[in-house]
Amino acid sequence: MRYFCLVDCNSFYCSCERVFHPETRNRPVIVLSNNDGCAIAFTKEAKAVGFGQMCEPFFQLKDRIKKYNVAVFSSNYTLYDSMSKRVMDILREFSPDMEIYSVDEAFLQFEGFDHYDFMEYGQKIRKDILVKTGIPVGVGISITKVLSKIANKMAKKNKGVWVMINQQDIDDVLKTFPVKDIWGIGSRSAAKLNMLGIKTAYEFKLYKDEGLIQKLLTKTGRQVQEELRGVSCLALEEAEDKKNTGTSRSFGVNVYDKKQLQEALAHFSTHAALKLRRQNSVCYSMQAFIYTNPFQEVPQYYGQGRATFSSGTSDTLKIITAAHQILDEIYRPGFAYKKAGVLLNHIVPKGQNQLDLFTPDPSDNEQLNQVMDLINRKYGAHTIKSAACGIHNDWKTIADYKTQHYTTSWKDLLKVKI
DNA sequence: TCTGGGGTCCTAGGACCC
């Protein structure tokens, strides 16, 4: 018999901050998105006093933050990535079959574990991670991925672990579980199911007209229905290279100047190219875009363009150059730009790169990129970069409440008084 | 004043080919 287990960190970003700020342990905590734009993570204490709506603008929350003495942090992705790695390393010890689903979630598959007491095993996972990292997690165990997701939601309200393996236990939960909370059923699909009179996961499971489900919710929705029935359709997935990648940011201020957009796009290109080299891939095409602020009553403009490379590349300089060429085409003076980004498409492993017959030098500045990566790894990000990235970066994202890189930078190491 | 970022999968429809 095969079982699926979903382990999910509670309010992950907030929990990471709390590990290094124990004084916030009993206070509500929220973490802001890039640019301190809006709130994206909340502890249960914050939810208890009315926070928790995803992406509520920060400026609209300020009064309530004061009133409830909420601890606020800018997002610190370097810290979260590093804490995530610690959690995943521990989880790996509990099963050889594991899929890292996101920064704060992983599926474990248990095969040949039939004699295990899963309740006890789940508690052990929880305790181990809490003791070794300080991060609280929830554990849900069932017989398909979708069902283990549901078990995980139940765990949140019930001591952190929930096991549902026999049919009766599963149905008891499904009867009370709203269809809109099922993994893979978003608001659109939920509305369609409601129109068919389907409100609970149990009703969805029993709904007979599979053809109609296929038509309304496509193949994805049908698979969810099967998984609810206990038929496993979604297997554990291997970590695969990204098929698209990109970097984009909102600016801290309105940007009018083309020069500044060039700098910003150079930064984003640098970052995206690094992601590409880290997974040892190259891309054949890219896009760049610039936006005005859709929330403001100002003239709107959305410019985007495309470039293709004659052979695959992950060269920062080549990608910056292409981004600048796109900018030349799409830039319109006079607009107040608020956001920009680059996307790298048609990505393949470097080993499969098709070289171009007519490009005599396919070297792609490879050694230069390697040396730059090495220096930046050793002495910290942005130690060395293309001059196109500029120096002052007036467009920079705002992060007024950002904590240190406690786990990834020697100079930010936490000081402990004894 | 201030409104995130990074992904995946699926489908329909157009372009193109023989």
Added chain:
DNA sequence: TCTGGGGTCCTAGGACCC
């Protein structure tokens, strides 16, 4: 009035996820 059939590839857009 009548206007093939079958196939592939690509892209845009929708929906969903964290």
